[in-house]
Amino acid sequence: MTESHLLPRPEATGAFLVAALYHFARFERFGEFQTPLQAFCDARGIKGTLLIAREGINGTIAGSDTDIAELLTFLRAQPEFSGLEHKESRASKMPFVRMKVKLKKEIVTMGVEDIDPNRIVGTYVEAKDWNALISDPETIVIDTRNDYETAIGIFKGAVDPNTKTFREFPDWVKNNTGLHNKPKIAMYCTGGIRCEKATAFMKQQGFEDVYHLKGGILKYLEQVPEEESLWEGACFVFDERVSVEHGLKEGNHKLCHACRNPITAEEITSPKYEEGVSCSHCYDSRTEEDRLRYRQRQLQIALAKQRGVKHIGS
Numbered sequence: 001m002t003e004s005h006l007l008p009r010p011e012a013t014g015a016f017l018v019a020a021l022y023h024f025a026r027f028e029r030f031g032e033f034q035t036p037l038q039a040f041c042d043a044r045g046i047k048g049t050l051l052i053a054r055e056g057i058n059g060t061i062a063g064s065d066t067d068i069a070e071l072l073t074f075l076r077a078q079p080e081f082s083g084l085e086h087k088e089s090r091a092s093k094m095p096f097v098r099m100k101v102k103l104k105k106e107i108v109t110m111g112v113e114d115i116d117p118n119r120i121v122g123t124y125v126e127a128k129d130w131n132a133l134i135s136d137p138e139t140i141v142i143d144t145r146n147d148y149e150t151a152i153g154i155f156k157g158a159v160d161p162n163t164k165t166f167r168e169f170p171d172w173v174k175n176n177t178g179l180h181n182k183p184k185i186a187m188y189c190t191g192g193i194r195c196e197k198a199t200a201f202m203k204q205q206g207f208e209d210v211y212h213l214k215g216g217i218l219k220y221l222e223q224v225p226e227e228e229s230l231w232e233g234a235c236f237v238f239d240e241r242v243s244v245e246h247g248l249k250e251g252n253h254k255l256c257h258a259c260r261n262p263i264t265a266e267e268i269t270s271p272k273y274e275e276g277v278s279c280s281h282c283y284d285s286r287t288e289e290d291r292l293r294y295r296q297r298q299l300q301i302a303l304a305k306q307r308g309v310k311h312i313g314s
Contacts, residue, residue: 014090014250017068018048018239020218021075021086022058022107022193024117030054031103033078038101040074047096048239051104055116057081058107058193060239062095087191087218089248095239110197111167115204122187122199122210127223130188130213131230134158139184144169144198145236148261148281152243152253153217153233155188166194170201179207188213188220190235222248236262258282258294276301 027033030052037050041061046068048061061071075081125133134141134155141158143150150160161172173179185207187195195212202210213220217235224231226246234243234251242262243251253262256273259282267273272283276298277291286294 014092016062016091016094017065018060018062018089018091018095019068019086020060020191021084023081023084024056024196025080027054027056027080034101034103041099046071047094047099049100051102051107053104053107056107062091087215089244091241095241108193108197109166112170112201115197115200117196117200120200120203121196122212124214125211126214127220130220133186133211134230138182139186140179140182141186144187144189144194149236152262153235156230156232169198173205184209186211188216190216191218192216221246256281
C-alpha cells in the first residue's frame with residue numbers, strides 16, 4: 001500500500017513535499033546502495049537524510065512532488081523495499097540544508113541485540129481506532145520519544161519516560177515494574193519506527209497485549225479531526241519546521257541551535273534567549289566561552305544570509 005499525494009497540491013499548503021519513510025527488511029547490500037541512492041537524490045535536488053543498514057531504511061526527505069514520487073518509485077523498485085510506505089506533509093520552504101545518505105548499524109538505535117520487527121512486533125492500531133484504545137482504563141499509554149519531543153506535545157494520559165535517547169528506553173521498561181499492572185500496553189512515536197522496536201522489545205520482555213499507533217503521531221494528526229483529537233500540543237519533527245500540528249500544518253516552534261531543543265514564542269521572550277546562542281533550556285549549562293563561540297557562528301550565518309547563501313552550519 002502506498003500513500004502518495006494524499007495532501008493538497010503545493011500551491012495550497014507549501015511548495016515542498018516532505019516524505020517520512022521507513023521499512024524493516026533484510027538488506028545485505030546496504031553498503032553498495034549508498035552511492036547510487038545519494039546520486040539519485042542529488043540529481044533531483046532532493047534534500048534530507050536517509051539511513052540505510054542491514055535491517056532496512058529510515059529517513060525524511062523533501063523536494064518537488066515529481067522528484068519525491070520518482071525517488072519513492074526508485075526505492076520500491078528494490079526487492080527489499082517493495083512494500084515501503086511513507087507519510088506526507090508540506091513545508092513552505094525547503095526544510096533541509098543538504099542531502100545525506102548514511103550507513104548505520106541500526107536504522108533506529110535502541111542498542112539491544114536480536115530485536116527484529118520482521119519476526120515479532122506489537123499489534124498495529126489505525127489512527128481512527130487509537131482514541132478507543134487509549135481511553136480504555138485497562139490500557140497504559142507510553143510515549144517512546146525523547147524528553148525534548150514530549151515537552152511540546154503528548155497524548156492525553158500518556159506516560160512520559162523522560163528519556164534523553166532511545167537507548168535509555170529498555171532500562172526504563174525494566175525498572176518500571178508497574179507496567180505489569182494493566183493488561184494492555186499502547187505505544188506511539190512520531191512516525192512509527194521507534195515503536196516497531198519498542199513493541200518488539202516489550203514482547204520479548206513478556207508483555208502480551210502490546211499495541212502501537214500505525215503511522216505514528218503524523219498519521220494521527222493527518223487523519224483524526226481536531227475536534228475528536230486526544231493529542232495535546234504540537235509534534236516535534238526533525239527538520240527546520242521544528243513542529244507540526246493538526247492537519248500537519250507547520251507549527252510555531254523554533255529551534256535553539258545551541259542545544260537543539262524546541263522553544264515556544266513565550267520562551268523566546270526570556271532574557272536567557274539569544275538566537276543561535278542560548279535559551280532557557282541550555283543557558284545555565286553553557287559557559288561564556290561556549291556562548292562566544294555560538295555568537296561567532298551566528299555572525300557567519302547572518303553574513304551568509306546577506307550574500308544570499310545558506311551557511312552550512314545553520
